[in-house]
Amino acid sequence: MDQTFHTLEFHRILEKLENLSHTEAAKEQIRNLTPSLKESQVQKDLRDTTEARTILDQMGLPPAVGMKDLSDIITTAKQGGCLTAEELEQTGIMLTGVKRYKEFLNRCKHLELSLPYYELELDPLDELSRAIYESIRNGRVEDFASRGLKNVRQEIGRLEEKLRTKAENLLRANKKYFSDSFVTIRNGRICLPVKKDYKSSVPGSVIDQSSTGSTLFIEPAVIAALNGELELLRIEEENEVRRILYTLTAEVEENLPVLEKNKHFLEKLDFLFAKGRLSEEMNAIEPSIHTDRIIQITNGRHPFMNPETVVPLNFEMGKKERGIVITGPNTGGKTVSIKTVGLFSLMAQCGLHVPCEKADLCMNSQVLCDIGDGQNITENLSTFSAHITNVLKILEEAGKESLVIMDELGSGTDPAEGMGIAIAILDELRHKGCLFLATTHYPEVKTYAKETEGITNARMAFDKETLKPLYRMEIGEAGESCALAIARRLGMTEDMIEKARNYAYGEWESMNHPIHDSKPGEKQFQSSKGPRIEKEKKTAKSNTAMKELFAIGDSVMIYPDNKKGIVCRPVNEQGVMQVQMPDKKIWINHKRVKRLVAASQMYPENYDFSIIFDTVENRKARHKMEKGYQEGLEIRTEEIQTFHKKQ
Structure with a gap:
């Protein structure tokens, strides 16, 4: 099913629908949405979508409800934990949203629909919502949450002001002791920034120091006692805050069944209105759904094509024929048409509206597709092999309640054999009793469809004069590929057109330009107007080969003298090499030299050939140079290479 979803682009419909929802549960439901096989369920789902669309058209969008992290909040309350101020505030926001949603649905009841009566399932829990609102604000417990909290925070404020005043007086009185002119808070305590050299001049406790160590943050002894009082007040404040949070959490826990019910129906409404919004965006309608094997679409539009330019699809099958073979030129809209039929079928069985003027769609147990280039490189399957593999799987699964869609049937192989395979597949589908749509270019398949009961031809209209496809399906008529007409209009010569027609149809038609085949060698190739390849000028042998x-x-062996030697230097670009003779080195053309024994058979790997080719004087001089620079020392020799055994 996943392959069908992607082939027909149904996954894109689900992505669009998911973006129109707000709650995570609705998004998850959309991601897992599959066509229902129960007729009554499909009809109910379609009615819900229609009612949501009606409300949107008549009353506008429903209020958004914040549902962030509500599942975690419910879990914490169930487990007896204490909710934070932020979590309680989120619960209050959700309850406010429930109240607004309930009011919105109440206003929609005059439309005489069933969906607005979901408001009966929503309970805004006014008392809990009010308690949270009065106690929590901006993610913290408010001062007015309790009299005790208000009093202790007021006392903390007065004591902090007293501490700050004393500390600032100390700063002003002894400015030279301090690195800054203001007090600071370190580890929750009021401190003075004392220069390290004056540590002993300011009695108190060192709480912290600067990164360089030049400044010490000291809590003066004169305010240490006040700091102790302040800590006790803060502990008292924290205890009171925690008591309030536990009290509110207990109220949430008491109302968990109602909160969970609210959450469930808000998520359900979110899903339904997402379907309604999708219908609104696509300008779609509710299709008629049934189990009769009939499909009728009036002025259908593919959801992802521009509605202002797309040519509407008018399609009908099932009353007389079970299969339709569609022919016509490439880019004529065959593939888009069959994909539209398949996509509409999937959407309808998922309770979604379809973009058209009218649609009667049958229920399908499954929609099976073979569309596009199925070439699989990783499994080393050609396009034809991949198609046949997929087709065989489809034939195995297809039944009377299936809808089968196949594009370019029998393509990717020898035309004669491909034609035969295409007809065999169509015949098998006919015996399976399923509804099927297939596109092809084979004229024999058109003939088969015309002469076989239960199958009919259809074509995509094409304007031969303008070479433009009309994207209009005409059922009952076989189409032409129009390849010859297109080729002629694009500039192919009449000679080539006539030859192509002869090969295609096996007979000559009267034309003004008879063809006379040239004898071998009689006709020269015409020169190309495109760029020319510049060939490399080749020598007898490349340098590397030499x-x-x-x-x-x-x-x-040196010829014609028949003297033996050893190669000093290999053959250069001129074909000349150097050979060590018994008494001297000579340069000689490689054509006068024949190899007797390869070096790899006579010497070990990395053998130092300077032993053979260099003089005793040069070898001694080189040995001295290896120990360091020797003034006036020269080595007169030709380059000696070290032999590396070929692997």
């Missing part, structure tokens, strides 16, 4: 002819250290 060097690979001989390796340093190879034992060789």
Whole structure:
């Protein structure tokens, strides 16, 4: 089913619907939405969508309700935990939303619909909502939540002011002791920023120090006692706040059944109004749904095509025929048409409206699709193989209550065999008794559809004069690919058109430009107007190939003298190489040299050939240079390479 959803783009419908919902539960329900197989359920779901759409059209959007983290709040209350001020405030916001939603649904009752009566299931819990509102504000417990809390916070305020006044007096009296001209709070205590050198001049407790250590934050002894009193007051404040939170949490716990019921129906209403909003955005209507194997669509529009430019689809099947074979030119709208039929079927069985003027849609046990290029690189399947694999799976699953949609039937292989396979598939679908739609280009398939009971042809209209598809389906008539007409209008010569027609249909038609095939060699290729390839000028052998002819250290024979030597340097670009003879080194063309024994067979890997090719004087000089710089020391030699054994 997931493959069908993606093929027909139903997953995009669900994504759009999810974006129109607000609660996480509604979004989850939408993500898991699948076509229902129960006719009564589908009809009820469609009625709910219609009522939601009617309310939106007549009364506007319902009030949004904050449902953030409500599940966690309910769980905490159930487990006997203490809700925070933020959680209680969120509960109060939800209850306020419930009250507004209830009032909105009450105003909708004059529309004489059933959906507004969901308000009977909503309880705003006015007393709990009022208690939360009076005690919690901006994520904290308000001063007026209790008389005790108000008194202790007032006392804390007076004591903090007294402490600050004393500390500031100390600052002004001894400015040279302090690094700043203001008091600071460190670890919840009022402190003075004392320079390190004056630590002993300010009696008190060091609470903290600066990052550099040059400033100490000291709580003066004269205000330490007052700081102790302040801490006791803050403990008293915290205890009173916690008592209030526990009291409110207990009230929430007492009303948990009502809160859970509110949550459930708000999420349900959120889901229903999301469906209504989707219908409104698509300008859709409620389709008629039934179990008769009939599909009728009047002026249907694919949901993701521009409604201002799309040509409406008028489609009907099931009264006389179980299958329709659609033909016509590429880009003529065949695929969009069959996808629209399949998508409408899925949407209707999920309780969603469909964008058209009128629709009578049958229930389907499943919608099976083979659309698009099914090439699977990871499984090494060609387009044809992937299509056939999918088609065989469809034929195995299809039944009398299935809707099967196949695009480009029999494509991707030899035309004659593809045609035969296409007809065999259609015949199998006909015997299965399912409804099916298929697109093709094969003329033999058109003939089969015309002559076979229960199957009919359809075509996508095409204007041969303008080369423009009309995107209009015409049921009962077979279409043409129009490939020759399109090719002629785009500039293909009449010779080529006639030859193509002959190969396609096996007979010549009267044309003004007869074709005379050229004899081999008689007709030259025409020059291209495009760019030309510049070929590399090739030499007898590349430099790399030359060097690979001989390796340093190879034992060789010099002709015509028939003298033996050892290769000093490999062949260069001119085809010349250097060979060590018994008494001298010579340069010679490689064509006069024949390898006797390869160096790899005579010397170990990394062998130092300077032993063979270098003089004793040079070897001694090189040995001295390895120990360090030697003034006036020269080495006169040709480059010696180290042999590396080829792997």
